[in-house]
Amino acid sequence: MKVKSAYIHIPFCVKICTYCDFNKYFIQNQPVDQYLDCLIEEMSMSETRELQTMFVGGGTPTALSVPQLEKLLIAINKIFIISGEYSFEANPDELTIEKLKLLKRYGVNRLSMGVQTFDPKLLEILGRSHKTEDIYAAVKNARTVGFESISLDLMYHLPQQSFEDFQKSLNLALELDIDHISSYGLILEPQTQFYNMYRKGKLSMPNEDVGEEMYQYLITRMNNSTMHQYELSNFGKIGHESEHNKVYWKNEGYYGFGAGASGYVDGERYTNVNPVNHYIKKIKSNERPILHSTKPTKNEQMEEEMFLGLRMNEGVSISRFYQKFNISINEVFGQTLSDLMEKELIKKSEDYYSLTERGKVIGNEVFEAFLLSV
Numbered sequence: 001m002k003v004k005s006a007y008i009h010i011p012f013c014v015k016i017c018t019y020c021d022f023n024k025y026f027i028q029n030q031p032v033d034q035y036l037d038c039l040i041e042e043m044s045m046s047e048t049r050e051l052q053t054m055f056v057g058g059g060t061p062t063a064l065s066v067p068q069l070e071k072l073l074i075a076i077n078k079i080f081i082i083s084g085e086y087s088f089e090a091n092p093d094e095l096t097i098e099k100l101k102l103l104k105r106y107g108v109n110r111l112s113m114g115v116q117t118f119d120p121k122l123l124e125i126l127g128r129s130h131k132t133e134d135i136y137a138a139v140k141n142a143r144t145v146g147f148e149s150i151s152l153d154l155m156y157h158l159p160q161q162s163f164e165d166f167q168k169s170l171n172l173a174l175e176l177d178i179d180h181i182s183s184y185g186l187i188l189e190p191q192t193q194f195y196n197m198y199r200k201g202k203l204s205m206p207n208e209d210v211g212e213e214m215y216q217y218l219i220t221r222m223n224n225s226t227m228h229q230y231e232l233s234n235f236g237k238i239g240h241e242s243e244h245n246k247v248y249w250k251n252e253g254y255y256g257f258g259a260g261a262s263g264y265v266d267g268e269r270y271t272n273v274n275p276v277n278h279y280i281k282k283i284k285s286n287e288r289p290i291l292h293s294t295k296p297t298k299n300e301q302m303e304e305e306m307f308l309g310l311r312m313n314e315g316v317s318i319s320r321f322y323q324k325f326n327i328s329i330n331e332v333f334g335q336t337l338s339d340l341m342e343k344e345l346i347k348k349s350e351d352y353y354s355l356t357e358r359g360k361v362i363g364n365e366v367f368e369a370f371l372l373s374v
């Protein structure tokens with residue numbers, strides 16, 4: 001499996017959000033420059049230099065200072081030739097004109113902004129560093145600098161968020177005529193401020209039905225916009241779907257660089273060491289910075305093919321499944337597929353099995369059926 005994509009992890013943030021369980025650290029007093037040197041060292045060790053997609057995420061890559069950002073961008077361009085999508089994650093308040101111009105100059109062609117909501121009260125509850133007006137300024141400035149592909153992340157099912165609040169945020173996002181929206185419902189994760197507040201009875205969440213109603217509205221509203229749904233939580237204009245994320249959903253190979261990053265190379269899934277100092281130590285002693293790695297069995301790969309592929313509207317390709325595993329999808333999952341089709345959770349077109357509208361709403365239950373069937 002030839003690797004054609006890479007993910008770079010920048011695990012620093014200027015403020016820690018109340019709901020966040022990502023791999024990130026408050027940037028102050030972190031050895032950011034040393035980290036970047038090690039990251040560049042790790043990238044230089046990769047065999048493949050020609051990539052189709054690159055995604056720089058975090059944390060928040062735009063938390064880096066201008067010189068740090070430039071150092072990273074120069075190194076990426078020295079090490080890799082990126083022929084397609086080159087995305088950067090960004091926080092709206094950190095996207096200054098100077099940083100935008102820098103990103104543009106070094107070939108970044110897609111911005112993925114962590115907006116989450118347009119509601120000032122909710123932004124505060126989430127502990128975000130940006131204000132509503134920063135979103136408008138960031139999108140305007142990005143367009144002025146020449147970015148033609150802008151994606152916004154929006155969250156729903158937030159504490160104190162009514163159905164109307166979400167409706168309003170989504171419509172404000174659409175008014176900006178951006179090119180792509182990713183939208184996820186909040187899940188309370190252990191070891192977050194939100195989780196502790198919830199356990200102490202200090203956080204009121206909307207009930208599950210409201211969350212489902214918001215998701216249904218999201219799908220209907222987006223399909224009545226200039227964007228279309230192409231994955232459970234992702235919507236884009238034609239030509240603006242995330243090619244990088246499709247690599248994950250199609251269960252293809254990619255590099256993961258940086259502390260805590262994961263990759264999938266030559267049939268091996270690996271996760272790098274974390275935290276930052278451990279990662280730096282490994283690289284400095286010329287070791288591969290791997291915490292653990294595993295080679296999924298053929299059965300595990302086939303399960304992954306199903307529950308990742310079914311996330312996409314197009315679904316799982318019957319012919320690609322055969323090419324990859326040398327066995328027909330029906331021979332492996334025939335009974336499960338026909339049970340799910342009978343329940344109208346899955347449908348079949350010429351070369352694809354995909355989720356029905358009902359199947360999308362209870363996607364996780366559908367995926368579990370494939371885990372049990374192998």
Ligand code: SF4
Pocket residue numbers: 012013015016017020021022024058059060091114
């Ligand atoms: S900016 Fe993103 S990565 Fe950083 S704390 Fe907030 S949600 Fe987490």
